[in-house]
Amino acid sequence: MAVITMREAISQALWEEMERDERVIILGEEVGVWGGTYAVTKGFYDHFGPERVRDTPIAEAVIVGAANGAAMAGLRPVAELMTINFAFLAMDQIVNHAAKLRYMFGGQMSVPVVIRAVGGGGRQLGATHSQTPDAIFAHFPGLKVVAPGTPHDAKGLLKAAIRGEDPVLFIEHATLYQFRGEVPDEDYLEPIGVSKVQRPGSDVTVVAYSKTLQHSLQAAEQLAQEGIQIEIVDLRSLRPLDMGPVLESFKRTNRAVIVEEGWRSYGVGAEVAARIAEQAFDYLDAPIRRVAQAEVPLPYNQALEQMALPQVDDIVSAVREVL
């Protein structure tokens, strides 16, 4: 197995799917000639040509709207949003069109669109460009929301998203592109809507995804030195949300910490904690803890920004609190 970066994994997934299926096209700001703001589509324009790799105006509603239309007409568009913060400009296209058309028109058409969006904070991009609004999108039935935390999952899940019939919001964390991991050499898919235990343990169930998965894995190393073994369940997709491995783990550990980069209020942690309480109340041995972003617009100042974002130490403390 090759060790590659998250960027390479996503790039490979797109490349391989475009080679495999000529209906797969890419559109977005700077995805063509420039090769993508995060250099994911470097070389695509030259190889696949301007028909299949299209630069668009700076108008997110147009990007997603055009992608929706192309999907309804039979293509497999992958729309790239430079940051997920710009998805708010395309909100109507995402939640009222992509997510609902198949339902509202009795299944006459599906909308097999993939919207890649870069999310998360930590790069000093300011409050409006650093948000983690994952839970907002996961709120809407009809839209799948995927957020991988490893190169392996990124590649397999993106391929599955492109091949699936449903609209998928594929959230890539801005600070994970350089992150390396093992990826199989052969073609493979990872199923959307299946959580995965990324590290086994016996003392506390830590639920995480995307960047917080990597934070949690680091916290696990620290805690292991104290003899505390946490079990990390990676959600990988927020909708559909697979609670199976979470509950299975929780019934053994009786303690849970949920880590998300977004704000705590009304967030992913709230949802997971509620489901644990509903479905495994009789296994609860300590209050469920959530680790999340401070409830402020994310500061620009680097020290303050890091302070507001959930860090490895926050996870370590939360685990100690529930023990």
Next chain:
Amino acid sequence: MATVINMPKLGFDMAEGRLIRWVKAQDEAVQKGEVLAEIETDKATVEVESQESGVVRVHLVAENSLVPVGSPIAILGTADEAIDVEALVGKSGPARPAAAKPASPEAETVSLRGRAETPAAAAATGLPAGPHALEDEGDGKLPAGLRATPVARRLARERGLDLKSLSGSGPQGRILKSDVESALTGSAAATQRVQLSKLRAIIGRRMTASKQSLPHFYLTADLDAGPLMALRADLNSRMPQDQQFSVNDFLVKSAALALREFPNLNASLEGEEIVRHGQINIGVAVAMDEGLLTVVARDADQKPLRTLSAELRQVVARAREGRVRPADIEGSTFTVSNLGMFQLDQFTAIINPPEAAILAVGSVRQEPVVVDGQITIGRRMRVTLSADHRVTDGAEAARWLQVYRSYVEHPVHLLV
């Protein structure tokens, strides 16, 4: 038509009972035969079944209150009829009835949210909220001040552990899963302080009172168990596995028949009177994990051995499952305590008040015996009668033992 349910009399010497737990909540439907509440008598905790179907409209007493026999505890009715508590139970009824609420949908919402019940809501019904409403303010169903996590509660419930016996190591003394687990596994080296279970405490009180206030005397007899063992083996060889006679079946039957001739040993002392009971109900001591429970073989002198055996088997099984009914454990007039399965020669038992006597049975042993001047191998069993000297004397008790011996040693008479 609303019905008043009263504290049942679960034994002839029961004067009051403690209502431990309402199994059916207010406004909950109950079918005839379903368990309505759990009541602790001075012998055990028993489940009280509803004698009719309906809706439990009003709890008249709070959980954990002591109620005289015959006093109203609840009102059963239909879901929508108006309940006039005073008219039904009279002014002599309980002083502080729980809030009576019409079972309308809105009212049901209030009752389901016990914690949300405000004094204003209770006042609107015209009745005081009562202790029951106040108890709901606590931590779920746990006694006030006791904290335990859900998993600790579940484990304790599943393993029959009383949370009150534990001390919690969590925040504010919260009992955690680990506290329950260490209590369950225990540690060989550590000293443990274990809260007395209810049953243990009751046994302690009753036995102390009996041993301190009843003048016991003891008579031991060594019986020839050979004929009984032979007859039992013969009978059992033709009985299905689940209907095999136990040694105890014969001993209970023998005691019952012998008691017919000695009413003073089937009696209770009440003040200046000896009450000679009309029925001969033999209590059979059953050892359980939590302590000793005496189940009752009713009219043991009247019933054929096979019936007696079958009934005892059922009752003992219910006792071991913790599902005894009031009739299973109340009303014994004489007790047989058999520890024969533990390879011991003999022992003496403490009288189970208000009974006048108890028979302690040891193991059947093979040993050399002298028969007609010859030493031969016999099967012997020692029994010890403990009797209350206020009711009977040594000579009478000895004569009873003679008759008892004649039945045990000639067990074919038990079959006719």
